[in-house]
Each structure stands twice: as C-alpha cells, then as structure tokens.
Amino acid sequence: MLNILNERIKQGYRTIPFPAGEMPKLPERYRGMPVIDSTKCPNGCAKCAEACPTDAITFDSEMKVDLGRCLFCTDCTDACPEGAIEYTQDFRLAARDREDLITDGKAFELAAAVEEKSRKIFGRSLQLRQVSAGGCSACEADINVLGTVIFDLGRFGIHLVASPRHADGLIVTGPVTKNMKLALEKAYAAIPSPKFVIAVGACAISGGPFVDHAEQQNGCDSVVPVDMYILGCPPHPLTILDGLLRFLGRIENQ
Amino acid sequence: MTVATLAISTLNSKPVPVADVPVVPLDDFRELLKEQLVPNSAALIALFGVPAGPQTLRVYGLTSVGATSEIHLLATDVGDRYPSFTQHITQAHWFERELAEQWGVVPEDHPWLKPIRFHASYRDGQDAWGRAVGEKILPGVQPDGTDYFKIRGDEIHEVAVGPVHAGVIEPGHFRFQCHGEHVFTLEIELGFQHRGIERRLLGGPDKRTMHYMETLSGDTSIGHALAYCQLLEGLADTEAPLRAQAIRAMALELERLANHTGDLGALAGDIGFLPTFSFCGRIRGDFLNATGLICGSRFGRGLVRPGGVAFDIDDPMSEELQKRLAAAHRDVTGATNLLWSSSSVMARLEETGTVSLETARALGILGMAGRASGNDRDVRRDAPAGYYRFAQIPVSTWHTGDAFARAYVRHLEVQRSCEFLLENLPQIPADKVRRELGPLQPDVIGVSLVEAWRGAACHVALTDSDGAFAHYKVIDPSFHNWIGLAMSLRDQQISDFPLCNKSFNLSYCGHDL
Numbered sequence: 001m002l003n004i005l006n007e008r009i010k011q012g013y014r015t016i017p018f019p020a021g022e023m024p025k026l027p028e029r030y031r032g033m034p035v036i037d038s039t040k041c042p043n044g045c046a047k048c049a050e051a052c053p054t055d056a057i058t059f060d061s062e063m064k065v066d067l068g069r070c071l072f073c074t075d076c077t078d079a080c081p082e083g084a085i086e087y088t089q090d091f092r093l094a095a096r097d098r099e100d101l102i103t104d105g106k107a108f109e110l111a112a113a114v115e116e117k118s119r120k121i122f123g124r125s126l127q128l129r130q131v132s133a134g135g136c137s138a139c140e141a142d143i144n145v146l147g148t149v150i151f152d153l154g155r156f157g158i159h160l161v162a163s164p165r166h167a168d169g170l171i172v173t174g175p176v177t178k179n180m181k182l183a184l185e186k187a188y189a190a191i192p193s194p195k196f197v198i199a200v201g202a203c204a205i206s207g208g209p210f211v212d213h214a215e216q217q218n219g220c221d222s223v224v225p226v227d228m229y230i231l232g233c234p235p236h237p238l239t240i241l242d243g244l245l246r247f248l249g250r251i252e253n254q
Numbered sequence: 255m256t257v258a259t260l261a262i263s264t265l266n267s268k269p270v271p272v273a274d275v276p277v278v279p280l281d282d283f284r285e286l287l288k289e290q291l292v293p294n295s296a297a298l299i300a301l302f303g304v305p306a307g308p309q310t311l312r313v314y315g316l317t318s319v320g321a322t323s324e325i326h327l328l329a330t331d332v333g334d335r336y337p338s339f340t341q342h343i344t345q346a347h348w349f350e351r352e353l354a355e356q357w358g359v360v361p362e363d364h365p366w367l368k369p370i371r372f373h374a375s376y377r378d379g380q381d382a383w384g385r386a387v388g389e390k391i392l393p394g395v396q397p398d399g400t401d402y403f404k405i406r407g408d409e410i411h412e413v414a415v416g417p418v419h420a421g422v423i424e425p426g427h428f429r430f431q432c433h434g435e436h437v438f439t440l441e442i443e444l445g446f447q448h449r450g451i452e453r454r455l456l457g458g459p460d461k462r463t464m465h466y467m468e469t470l471s472g473d474t475s476i477g478h479a480l481a482y483c484q485l486l487e488g489l490a491d492t493e494a495p496l497r498a499q500a501i502r503a504m505a506l507e508l509e510r511l512a513n514h515t516g517d518l519g520a521l522a523g524d525i526g527f528l529p530t531f532s533f534c535g536r537i538r539g540d541f542l543n544a545t546g547l548i549c550g551s552r553f554g555r556g557l558v559r560p561g562g563v564a565f566d567i568d569d570p571m572s573e574e575l576q577k578r579l580a581a582a583h584r585d586v587t588g589a590t591n592l593l594w595s596s597s598s599v600m601a602r603l604e605e606t607g608t609v610s611l612e613t614a615r616a617l618g619i620l621g622m623a624g625r626a627s628g629n630d631r632d633v634r635r636d637a638p639a640g641y642y643r644f645a646q647i648p649v650s651t652w653h654t655g656d657a658f659a660r661a662y663v664r665h666l667e668v669q670r671s672c673e674f675l676l677e678n679l680p681q682i683p684a685d686k687v688r689r690e691l692g693p694l695q696p697d698v699i700g701v702s703l704v705e706a707w708r709g710a711a712c713h714v715a716l717t718d719s720d721g722a723f724a725h726y727k728v729i730d731p732s733f734h735n736w737i738g739l740a741m742s743l744r745d746q747q748i749s750d751f752p753l754c755n756k757s758f759n760l761s762y763c764g765h766d767l
Contacts, residue, residue, distance in 0.1 A: 136472030148535030
C-alpha cells in the first residue's frame with residue numbers, strides 16, 4: 001500500500017486546466033487548421049489539388065477546399081511551389097454543419113453550442129456511446145485518452161458508456177463499412193430520444209482515405225443524422241475535447 | 255530434395271524475379287513447407303493466391319528462417335479445389351480461409367472452412383460456399399453448410415458479444431460456449447472493419463497508397479508505413495540514408511512504447527487496479543507526444559516516407575526527446591512495478607488464459623503474444639533490416655503463456671525500447687534524411703518484414719512489366735494471432751475474457767483491411 005502512495009506522489013498531479021487558463025501549446029510541427037492564401041497561387045497552378053490523396057481541393061470556377069476530406073497530411077504543403085498553404089497551430093476544428101467545412105481556403109466557423117433546451121438536459125451530464133464503424137483505432141484511441149488524467153473528461157460530466165441505452169448520443173468513428181452499417185443503425189435506434197450524433201475524424205465525416213470505396217459509406221451522415229463534425233486524422237484529443245465542450249456551450253466562440 | 259535447395263531464398267526487402275520462384279506440384283509444395291514448419295525451424299509468414307489464368311490460382315508460400323535471416327519463396331498452382339494444407343501444416347489454417355474467401359477455391363477437408371472477412375469473392379462466379387454473384391453477404395451470418403461452433407447439452411448456454419463492444423474499441427464478434435461461468439470454446443468472427451484496401455493497392459503506388467499504409471491499422475502507422483517503404487526501396491534497389499533508418503527505428507520503438515504502456519494500463523483497469531491504470535493512461539500520451547514532436551502527428555503519420563523520413567531530429571530536439579523519455583521511462587517503470595507487487599493483480603494474471611508453447615508453434619502465433627508463450631521469434635533479430643542490422647535490441651520472451659506473461663513481456667520490451675532510444679538518440683548518424691527513389695524493378699517479387707509492436711508485419715509486392723503493383727499482400731501481425739485469443743479462453747472463466755482480450759490487444763482493422 002505504501003509503495004502505491006509513494007508512486008502516486010512521484011507521478012504528481014497532471015490534469016491540464018483547459019478550457020481555463022492559457023491555450024495549450026502544441027508541438028511546432030503539429031498540423032492544425034489549414035489555411036490557403038489564394039493570392040499566392042500562380043496562375044493556373046493546381047498542384048495541391050493533384051497531390052491531395054482525397055481530392056479535398058478542387059479548382060472549378062474558383063478554388064474550394066472540403067475540409068471534411070482533409071487528412072491533415074503533408075502532400076499539399078509539399079506540392080505547393082509558393083507556400084500558399086499552411087497548417088496553423090489552431091487545434092479547434094469542430095463544426096455543426098457539413099457545408100461549413102467547404103471553404104474557399106480560409107478557416108471555417110467553429111461549432112456553436114446546441115440550443116438552450118438540449119443544453120439544459122445535457123449540459124452537466126453527457127453520456128456518450130462510441131461506435132467504431134470501420135475506424136482504424138487512432139480516433140478511438142484519442143477519444144479514449146480523454147478519460148485519462150491529463151484531460152479528465154469526467155470533470156465536465158461527460159462519460160463514455162457501455163450501452164446505447166445508457167447514452168445521450170453517439171460518437172462515431174470510421175467511414176461506416178458496409179459490414180458495420182446495420183450495427184450503427186441499431187445502436188442509434190437504441191438510444192432514447194432526445195439524442196444526437198458526433199462524427200469524429202475524416203473517415204466519419206467523408207470516408208477519409210477510403211472515400212469512394214465500395215466497401216464503405218463515405219462517412220456516417222448517410223446513415224445517421226449528424227449534429228457535429230470534428231476534423232482530423234486523427235483529431236488531437238484537445239480538438240475532440242474542444243468540440244465536445246463547444247457542443248455543450250462550455251466554450252464561447254473565441 | 256529439401257526446401258533449402260528447391261525454394262528460392264532472399265533477405266528482408268530484397269526482391270527476386272517472379273520467374274525465379276519455383277512453381278512445384280502441390281504435394282511437393284506441401285511437403286517442402288512442412289519440412290520447415292513442423293519442426294519449427296521457420297515461421298510461415300505468408301500464404302496467398304495470385305490469379306494465373308482463368309481457372310488457375312498461383313499460391314505463394316513464404317517462410318522466414320530465423321537462423322539464417324533468410325526468407326524462402328515457393329509456389330504451386332491450384333484449380334477450383336485442392337487438398338487442404340492445414341491437416342499437415344496447421345499454421346496454414348487462417349491463410350487457407352482467406353484464399354477460399356478471396357478467390358473462391360475450396361481447400362478440401364479444411365477443418366474449419368468459413369469466411370474471415372465477409373466480402374464477395376474477387377472472382378465472379380467462383381465462391382467457396384456457392385453463394386451467387388451479387389448475393390448479400392452479411393458479417394457474422396454463416397454461409398450455408400457452416401455454423402458457429404456449438405456444444406450441445408441442457409445446461410450449455412451461448413454468449414454472443416459484439417460487433418459493438420462495451421468499451422471504446424473496434425468491432426468484432428465473439429461467440430462463447432459456456433457452462434455456467436466456464437467457457438468451453440470461443441469462436442471469433444471478424445470482417446466488420448473491412449474497407450477493401452488490398453484491392454486498391456493494385457496498379458500503384460499512387461497518391462493514396464502511403465495513406466492506406468498509415469491507416470490499415472491505425473495504432474501501427476509506423477510499423478506498416480515502414481514495411482511499405484522498406485519494400486518500395488528494395489523494389490527500387492535503393493536504401494534510405496542511414497540517418498533516416500535510425501529515425502525510423504526510433505519511431506517504431508516509440509510506437510511500441512506507447513502501445514505497450516497503454517496496454518499495461520488497460521490490463522490494470524480491467525483488473526480494477528486503478529493506480530497503474532491512471533498512471534499508464536497518461537504516460538502513453540507522453541510517448542505519443544514524443545512522436546508528435548518529431549512529425550506533428552502523435553501516431554507518426556507523415557513521418558516515414560519512401561526514401562527515408564520527412565522530418566529530421568536536430569540536436570535540440572534530440573535533447574528534448576531524451577529528457578522526456580528518461581522521465582517517461584521512470585514513470586512507466588514505477589507504475590508497472592506496482593502490478594508485480596500486488597498479490598491481487600498477480601492472482602488475476604497468473605495462469606489465466608494460458609496458451610502453451612506447443613499451441614503457439616502449431617498455430618503460428620507470432621510477436622509479443624507468441625514470445626509470451628516462449629515462441630522465440632522477433633523480426634528485429636530474425637530478419638533484420640534498416641537500423642536493426644547495426645543496433646540490436648535483446649528479444650524479450652517468457653515461458654508461461656498466460657496473461658501475466660503477455661503483460662510481463664510488454665514490460666520487458668518497454669525497458670529495452672527505452673534503453674535503445676536513450677542510447678541511440680544522442681548518436682544519430684550524420685546523413686541526409688531522404689533519398690529519391692528511382693523506378694521500381696519490373697517483374698519482381700519483394701517481401702518486407704517489420705517487427706511492429708504486436709508482431710511481424712509482412713508486405714509482399716509483385717510488380718508488372720512497368721514496375722507497378724500487379725499484386726500486393728498485407729499481413730498484419732493480428733492475422734496470425736486472433737486464433738491465439740480464441741485458444742486462450744478454453745476452460746477459462748468468462749469473466750476473464752476482457753482481461754485475456756486486453757492481454758492480446760489485437761487489431762480488428764489490421765486483420766480486416
């Protein structure tokens with residue numbers, strides 16, 4: 001017993017004050033919200049679009065970026081000859097509507113909180129059921145890590161529960177493989193109303209690297225109605241936490 | 255006539271012409287493989303099919319011989335049906351089920367011929383279970399003529415778990431045959447995570463290939479990215495610069511550290527021993543953040559690239575990493591040692607979920623779980639590539655094969671990986687970090703092995719006359735080991751299932767692809 005207490009003293013107190021206190025600083029090479037300064041684009045250049053593995057960048061009459069497809073990889077930044085594309089350090093990457101994620105290269109509008117009525121019900125006690133519908137386990141791991149002492153999800157009244165019947169909503173990862181479609185539908189149906197769905201990661205938003213594979217559904221909004229999208233591949237735990245807290249109105253738009 | 259004289263041999267990532275792989279009659283193929291595998295002088299690393307004509311499937315058998323670091327390649331041609339190898343070479347069992355499912359061939363008298371991923375045959379009109387083209391194939395729904403393993407009796411009950419599980423984890427289906435708390439057998443059915451990656455690799459590499467490799471099994475991004483890049487470099491007859499090889503090895507060990515730390519914590523959590531659960535949950539993040547410092551992604555995405563690595567570690571970063579790792583090493587050791595000194599924890603771990611050495615060898619259970627049963631195989635020693643040719647890490651094994659052994663081997667590997675990192679970070683060889691790759695050699699077959707954190711990750715590519723992928727096979731270490739979990743539950747308490755499952759912690763998506 002004494003050795004356990006001794007170890008506890010050595011391990012120390014590690015919970016971060018977020019969302020209070022200063023914004024946490026992520027490593028210099030971290031790839032947060034991407035922004036494109038199209039004034040720097042050479043005429044007729046579409047190298048970023050050609051390089052993008054998921055065709056997130058398109059040049060029709062104008063440049064459009066579908067951040068729901070973004071894997072936060074380095075292919076476009078490597079391809080750009082003028083440094084027009086940059087990943088910022090901004091880890092806040094949650095949006096309420098799928099359309100908000102299709103931008104002209106500038107940052108998108110961050111998720112607003114759910115309406116007053118839902119906030120009254122979920123604001124202090126939010127039970128989430130995680131369903132991995134083809135996820136590679138990275139998003140799942142970074143959701144799971146929110147329960148550990150650094151982030152301590154429990155202090156916000158948010159918990160991951162064992163059954164959809166105990167849950168207020170689903171937190172979905174993975175592109176929704178054909179083999180998981182029914183399980184996802186059933187899990188959603190088993191949640192008592194009022195309920196909601198949060199899609200975490202590029203796969204759950206658009207199919208991620210597997211977009212347009214016949215074996216999957218290009219994201220979960222073809223199967224269940226989605227209330228919030230959290231970007232990343234995988235999103236940093238702070239990104240997920242920021243999204244969840246924004247959803248509950250615990251963070252105002254800064 | 256022995257396999258050593260007949261099969262062609264090569265080294266990790268060194269390709270050979272496809273035409274040089276001997277294609278022998280079926281009986282010879284089986285006998286030659288059996289000669290190496292039954293006395294356990296080699297491991298079966300791959301057994302897969304490539305169509306070779308309208309009714310012909312060329313089956314390749316690849317073995318890894320630890321003593322000589324060689325990989326042997328052999329092939330045989332089969333038609334629609336052929337006598338199953340599994341009766342003679344038990345390690346072939348899961349590979350033959352994959353052959354049947356992917357190509358519609360029937361290995362006759364296979365002891366348990368059932369789908370493993372629940373998808374349609376790649377050859378229209380050829381289905382091993384007689385399913386029609388376009389027929390809906392539902393995961394977990396047994397094809398005609400097959401069923402879950404069932405035990406009959408008045409007091410027997412069947413427990414079904416999944417696909418969706420109680421925790422935050424990928425989906426799979428577990429079917430237990432129980433008598434009260436006692437489990438007679440466990441059957442595991444997967445395929446829920448099948449994303450169809452292997453098929454998309456054909457004709458590549460293209461702009462998505464690297465990203466498939468990094469997400470095939472998301473917690474093994476470095477392992478699979480490295481296996482792929484090593485393979486490409488072999489196909490292009492180029493080596494990554496030494497500095498890149500060192501950084502890659504360190505990233506692979508960091509991945510191992512993060513996962514082992516997480517698993518030790520999760521095991522403690524399932525036992526209800528919260529101190530280690532809490533501490534390790536955090537310390538895993540420390541290792542992930544170290545990887546994130548190097549390349550911006552906690553899971554190492556974007557780091558390993560064909561020709562080397564995309565990010566360098568300069569001296570200030572190396573010092574920062576050493577500082578962090580020394581602290582994390584102290585922390586994880588302190589947290590984990592609490593487990594061994596707690597009799598209630600040891601009582602749960604010891605003699606629970608035992609897989610004997612004999613079973614591990616017979617079923618080809620590799621990697622960390624295999625080493626815990628005494629199956630002494632580790633790619634870093636048995637088929638060293640990259641930096642592991644110069645800096646060796648002692649192989650960690652244990653002999654009891656129980657949940658304790660699988661926990662203890664993780665603990666030993668954590669120690670050894672930390673030591674490796676602390677020793678090599680201050681002395682990364684001076685060199686570039688990336689080299690351009692030339693064209694890939696045409697008409698060759700290359701095999702790349704990496705000791706990913708769960709075990710051997712094996713990538714095999716056959717190139718066509720343009721040097722593009724005519725065929726690509728990925729074998730995640732979990733492909734070998736799911737049967738190990740099923741075996742470990744025999745004659746156990748059903749309440750020990752979460753513990754046994756965590757003690758293996760296998761990849762669902764790595765298996766399903």
